[in-house]
Amino acid sequence: MNQINDIFLPEPTLRRLPWYLAYVETLQKNHIEFVSSTQISRALSVDASQIAKDLSFLNIRGKTRIGYEVAALAESLADFLGFTQSHKAYMIGCGSLGKALIRDSGLSKYGLEIVAGFDVDAEVVSRRDLGVPIYHIDNIYEIMAETPASIGILAVPSEMAQEAADIAIGAGVKAIWNFTPYRVKVAEGIVMANTSIYAHLALIFNRLNSLDK
Amino acid sequence: MNQINDIFLPEPTLRRLPWYLAYVETLQKNHIEFVSSTQISRALSVDASQIAKDLSFLNIRGKTRIGYEVAALAESLADFLGFTQSHKAYMIGCGSLGKALIRDSGLSKYGLEIVAGFDVDAEVVSRRDLGVPIYHIDNIYEIMAETPASIGILAVPSEMAQEAADIAIGAGVKAIWNFTPYRVKVAEGIVMANTSIYAHLALIFNRLNSLDK
Numbered sequence: 001m002n003q004i005n006d007i008f009l010p011e012p013t014l015r016r017l018p019w020y021l022a023y024v025e026t027l028q029k030n031h032i033e034f035v036s037s038t039q040i041s042r043a044l045s046v047d048a049s050q051i052a053k054d055l056s057f058l059n060i061r062g063k064t065r066i067g068y069e070v071a072a073l074a075e076s077l078a079d080f081l082g083f084t085q086s087h088k089a090y091m092i093g094c095g096s097l098g099k100a101l102i103r104d105s106g107l108s109k110y111g112l113e114i115v116a117g118f119d120v121d122a123e124v125v126s127r128r129d130l131g132v133p134i135y136h137i138d139n140i141y142e143i144m145a146e147t148p149a150s151i152g153i154l155a156v157p158s159e160m161a162q163e164a165a166d167i168a169i170g171a172g173v174k175a176i177w178n179f180t181p182y183r184v185k186v187a188e189g190i191v192m193a194n195t196s197i198y199a200h201l202a203l204i205f206n207r208l209n210s211l212d213k
Numbered sequence: 214m215n216q217i218n219d220i221f222l223p224e225p226t227l228r229r230l231p232w233y234l235a236y237v238e239t240l241q242k243n244h245i246e247f248v249s250s251t252q253i254s255r256a257l258s259v260d261a262s263q264i265a266k267d268l269s270f271l272n273i274r275g276k277t278r279i280g281y282e283v284a285a286l287a288e289s290l291a292d293f294l295g296f297t298q299s300h301k302a303y304m305i306g307c308g309s310l311g312k313a314l315i316r317d318s319g320l321s322k323y324g325l326e327i328v329a330g331f332d333v334d335a336e337v338v339s340r341r342d343l344g345v346p347i348y349h350i351d352n353i354y355e356i357m358a359e360t361p362a363s364i365g366i367l368a369v370p371s372e373m374a375q376e377a378a379d380i381a382i383g384a385g386v387k388a389i390w391n392f393t394p395y396r397v398k399v400a401e402g403i404v405m406a407n408t409s410i411y412a413h414l415a416l417i418f419n420r421l422n423s424l425d426k
Binding site: 009014015017021023087097107150174175181194200203204208 | 220221222224227228230231232234235236238239242243256257258294295296298300308309310312313314316317318319320323324325363364371372374387388390393394395396398402404406407408409410411412413414415416417418419420421422423424
């Protein structure tokens with residue numbers, strides 16, 4: 001039914017919607033047919049009125065006393081979040097993490113299709129076993145003309161992060177998904193998302209150390 | 214010098230400290246010897262007084278006019294964040310993402326040592342090519358006795374996330390690093406960190422769609 005989502009959603013809503021999706025998919029696997037916002041609220045510790053507000057962005061209505069139809073809600077959420085459409089991406093930096101992300105088929109199930117990788121290392125560039133072609137970063141302009149992509153996934157060493165992002169944006173990428181700990185700066189109008197793996201590690205290590213006291 | 218970090222740090226500080234580290238490591242690679250908070254402030258768009266406050270947790274002092282010695286600051290930050298110590302972890306769920314994370318050598322450079330993987334799929338459990346042994350989840354108690362770990366990295370399907378976390382915690386894991394979109398609940402005293410890959414994807418997709426308008 002592809003409900004095109006052209007509303008600029010608040011970040012907290014975009015954070016919570018995938019929780020709801022994961023929860024209703026779990027219900028679906030357990031053959032549960034209906035769910036109320038009260039049930040979702042209890043399971044996820046999110047206020048029921050907040051859930052109703054978040055779900056009001058979707059083109060779906062719950063029924064009084066019965067709640068939402070689980071299958072319809074799951075489909076609607078996946079569509080609304082863009083997970084059922086294909087979004088093409090380049091992997092910028094195909095070292096350890098870049099290769100790992102290319103190999104993770106989970107991303108494609110959520111609508112992210114990595115169509116090419118870029119690196120500067122001749123050995124990496126010649127690889128043919130990753131499932132996608134790897135090119136030298138100097139060729140990104142030609143590749144953009146042949147196999148365009150709107151998202152650049154940044155998995156280069158920190159000290160190259162800014163330059164690599166600038167090159168990808170120069171070639172036409174509209175969004176940077178930054179996996180490096182470097183705080184990359186982009187011009188207004190370019191979408192930026194940071195997945196701060198190392199900050200999460202730091203948090204875990206710090207809290208574990210504090211537990212020991 | 215291993216400066217043991219036993220202070221419970223605020224989350225925003227823990228988010229910013231890895232930015233400073235990535236930045237000073239970049240300076241170090243470029244053979245720059247000193248850096249002031251004003252320079253860090255400009256590069257990262259963080260208030261200079263905030264930087265001074267964050268760095269005051271560390272056992273390091275900048276010099277008037279000269280600033281911080283880059284090499285010492287990098288070492289101190291890495292130590293303080295726990296990146297120079299080894300923290301043992303189990304990969305719970307060795308599907309596509311779990312395998313990818315096991316193969317990502319970058320994590321070990323930041324102090325995370327994955328010592329074993331667990332799964333329920335007989336085919337995965339028999340694999341010998343991932344660099345770490347993979348066991349059936351039923352064996353986690355024995356493995357904990359032989360090769361203990363304090364962190365459980367959760368990369369199972371959503372509908373198994375809560376159960377898998379409960380099993381890992383039951384076996385003795387003290388922290389859960391959750392890569393699933395499921396909102397796992399843990400008892401007080403258990404460290405919890407969520408890396409919401411799918412929420413970041415949803416954010417990118419939504420912002421890209423809004424750009425097109």
